[in-house]
Amino acid sequence: MSTPTRTPTGAPAHLTGPGSGGVGDSAQRPDGVLKVRGEFAYGSDLWMEDMLWGVTLRSPHPYARVVAIDTSAAAQLPGVHAVLTSEDVPGEKVYGLELADQPVLAVDVVRYQGEPVALVAADHPDTARRAAALIRVDYEVWEPVTDARTALGHPTTDALHESDAEVTELSRESAHLHPEGNLVRHLKVRTGDPQPTAEVVVVGEYEVGMQDQAFLGPESGLAVPADDGGVELYVATQWLHVDQRQICSALALPPEQVRLTLAGVGGAFGGREDLSMHVHACLLALRTGRPVKMSYNREESFFGHVHRHPATMRYEHGATRDGQLVYVKAAIWFDGGAYASSTPAVVGNGGTMGIGPYVVPNVHVDCYGAYTNNPPCGAMRGFGSVQTAFAYESQMDALAAELGMDPVELRCRNAMEQGSATPTGQVIDSPAPVAELLRRLEAMPLPAEADGEVDLRHMPGGVSNTTHGEGVRRGVGYAVAYKNVAFSEGYDDHSTARVRLEVVGGEPTATVHTAAAEVGQGLVTVEQQIARTELGVEQVTVHPKDTTVGSAGSTSASRQTYVTGGAVKAACEAVRGQLLARAERLVGRPVPDLRLAGGQVVSDAEEIAVPLADLLGGEAVEETVQWRHRPTEAIDPETGQGFAHVQYAFSAHRAVVDVDTELGLVKVVEMACTQDVGKAVNPQAVVGQIHGGTAQGLGLAVMEEILIRDGKVVNPSFTDYLIPTILDMPPMRVEVLEYADPHAPYGLRGVGEAPNISSGPAVLAAIRAATGLPLARVPVRPEHLTGTS
Incomplete structure (x- = not known):
């Protein structure tokens, strides 16, 4: 029988990266060269x-x-x-x-x-x-049972006006797929006047398919x-x-x-x-x-594995004639599939952030997660916020059209800012530059229209020679969104980091050990950057991720740079504290400006420079720290009020599309994104995350969907489940803002999910602008554009 120390071929090894690059630098990834060469073991x-x-x-x-x-x-x-x-x-x-x-x-x-x-x-x-x-x-x-509303016994029309008691009774009457019933979670958000009225009202029902x-x-x-x-x-x-x-x-x-x-x-x-x-x-x-x-x-x-929840959503927006939002009512149904997975948390996100980054005095939201016999659904980038963004941004465009107002102007007029209250009553206590993100997008130059003979490869479907440009119309669309960072609603969100500093080969070397999963996003690089910044050393090794150190939580919710980064920073600070105390004992007195830099303990004022290698000798200094962000709280089950989320990330997109209205083909000509990241810990990686999130949002808007018929998947392959390729991804303009969050390590904000949320609705808005069609479902298919569906 195998022993506990036996290691398979391809097991992860310690990663030691290039010896330069702290917080704020585009440090090279220690796994990057291996992956490019095909030598990395998966x-x-x-x-x-x-x-x-x-x-x-x-x-x-x-x-x-x-x-x-x-x-x-x-x-x-x-x-x-x-x-x-x-x-x-x-x-x-x-x-x-x-x-x-x-x-x-x-x-x-x-x-x-x-x-x-x-x-x-x-x-x-x-x-x-x-x-x-x-x-x-x-x-x-x-x-x-393959429909979420059917599973809950809910009516398929006018559900916004059902009373809480009526909906609860209907849920009890539905056939049970699980002993406790088909309702996984019902989240309610109630604030302001329960019966508001408005001068202008728009209503829409929207649907988002299952994404992989x-x-x-x-x-x-x-x-x-x-x-x-x-x-x-x-x-x-x-x-x-x-x-x-x-x-x-x-x-x-x-x-x-x-x-x-x-x-x-x-x-x-x-x-x-x-x-x-x-x-x-x-x-x-x-x-x-x-x-x-x-x-x-x-x-x-x-x-x-689980997939993104399909959703059906019914929204009603009321506003004054000058474009001030008065109320939003929404009923949202997430199809959780056969088992719960993370449906309760997805419902939490979809419901609490389901009206978008706007100030609305009167809110009435019901968000449901249901069991069905479809494949289980759970976490996917954007986590409940992707689906609702398609609905509320479509509503903002519909409202702008009804008011005869510019869509960007309407959004800016109602945009959240620092000090605004969310629908859960939480006051946003860090920068929230929603209007600025939109204005910066609006100021970016648009791509030039075709003038004269056009390269067919730049036309919708042109790569396969299906169009010569007849019936092609251009459209421009905008969207803005926000997303919580880290775990929410009172969850004990924490991470553990162990940092060890010792002399290896005559050089001070830090080893960082966490259980935080590196899934390709560049976390090991961030851990190295933080250790270099805090300990002033060049060489940083990242220990293989395992359960011999305390939990770091999930690599999800855009949380690892914030939470595990915070833990690594705190552990490094504890190690640094030991070293500075040791240096002061060596000097024989307290030195106020003592710090670590360039592999030494230094003081500019007193011209002290003690090499770390001399200070450490043959000993190692090691600290293990469990770190938490400020606590959130469970929301009130009847009103949805409470400090639900520790931080929000904001992003906005502009999409430019060409649509062949005769063939129903779409070519995304350009995407532009503005996003506030608080602090770009690794600027190049930040831009990479924005590109990647944008690609997944674009994919959901125009091509990605797991097709289910009577509970069976009909396209379980990359032949039939389509994702964007290099031919589908357009050029991108990216502008990164850095408005520090005073409550976060280095002022940073989680980056990875927000661009996945605002990109798809921008593409949908651009297609609507090009075609004049309402387009209430994604992904948009050719038959939706040609009237053949």
Whole structure:
């Protein structure tokens, strides 16, 4: 049996980057060269000589009772070492990110197509797949529930005017997919006059399809049994410690016997927050006594992780004749799919920020998350705010048209600023430059219109020679959005960092150890930059991410630079404090301006310079710090009032599109973005995040959607699930603002999610401007533009 210290090929190593670049510099990534050369080891590259391969048998039905499972034929196939069902799960048979409602393996009911039913371990992946195909499962197939409003028993029209009591009663009457009913969460926001009136009213109903995270590295990991009866799991994930908690529960093992190490992650965007193959690989490894690798193919990946919630939204905006918002009413339905995942938090974000970054005195919002028999939905970049932004920004454009007002002017007239109150009653106590972001966008020059002969490659569909420019119309659209940073509503959001300073090879070297997952966003670089800034050293090594240090929380909610960055900063400060105290003892007196710089303890005033290498000698200084941002609070369940979010990020986009109105084809000509980041810790990485978020927002606006028919996914491949390519992404103008948040480390704001929220609505606004069509659903398809739908 494997020992706890055995390491597979491709396991993560310490990362030591170039020895320059502190906070505010575009420091080089220590993993960058490896990735460009194709030498970086991802989770799917893990290997051990004696390992087995694990495969999952999944349900072909979205809703059915499991009558019987016969594994005998699979178990008898040569090369098969284990076949497991729910009866073989030693601990709790359900798990969940927020609610424990999802079976490790189906017990008696399957609630979505692709639900895991059985596991196989074999000495070759083809053998494992053949064995899985031999497992006989008898199902009693039931009619799936595939619409969130139907699941809740809600009316499909005029729901804005249902009373709370009527809606609650309707929810009770719906058929239950789970014992407690189909309602995951209902969030209410109530402020101001409950029956407001306005001179101008616009009403709209909007729909957003199911988007996939489309990360390039499928789910993968390697479980290695240990001599102490435990297991080591090398896995591509976003949250090592919450994975550990759920795995321990299923395996009935204590945390000290379930050790996780982060494998190379090929993108995440929220899709790795939930468990996929984690428990399955561990179960097979413990049963066989051999290392077990599991790596999904692309089709299985579509079934193996959560997606962005589809949403249906009904909005009513009331304003004065001069464009001042009087009230917003909204009813929002998120389809959570078969299991809860992070639906409660998505509902929290969608509801509390569901009217946009505007000052509105009277707000009446109902936001629902529902169980259905569609694939489970959970975290994805933008997390509840993406869907509502399409609705409220469409409403602002509709209101501007009704008033005969410029859309940017209407937005600026109602924009939040520092000191404004959100619909939850929270006063924004840091810069909120909403109007400035829009004005800066408006001032940017527009791309030139075609003059004379046009290169067909620049036309909608021109790359495939489908248009010669007939019927092409240009449109320009704007959108602005905001997004909370970090965990909210009273969650104990914290991170742990261990920092060690010692002399290595004659040079002072810092080692930073956190469990914060690097998923491609550049966190390891940020950790190095902070250590260089705070400790004044060139060499900084980042320890592999694992559970031998305290939790750093999830790599989500745009929180890691803020929260783990704060923890690294605090741990470095503690190390620095020890060193400065040691230096003062050496000097024999307090020195007020003593600091660390250039590998020395220095004082300009007293001309002191003590090399750190001399001060440390053969000793190391190490500190471990658990760091928290200021606390948030749970909101009132009846009014939605409370200090829900610790920080907000603001972004705005302008989109320029050409639309072939005869063929229904769209070409995004240019995207421009302005965003306040508080402090650009790594300016080049910040711009990269803005480009990436913009691409995903554009994708949802015009092409990305998981298509579900009767609960079944019909396009689980990159052949049929389309994402933007280099031919779809236009040139971008990016302007970064740095208005410091006084409550955050270095004044920074989380960056990654905000551009994903405002980009899509800007593209939709531009298409509407080009076509004159209302376009209330995304992604926009050719038939929506040509009237053939």
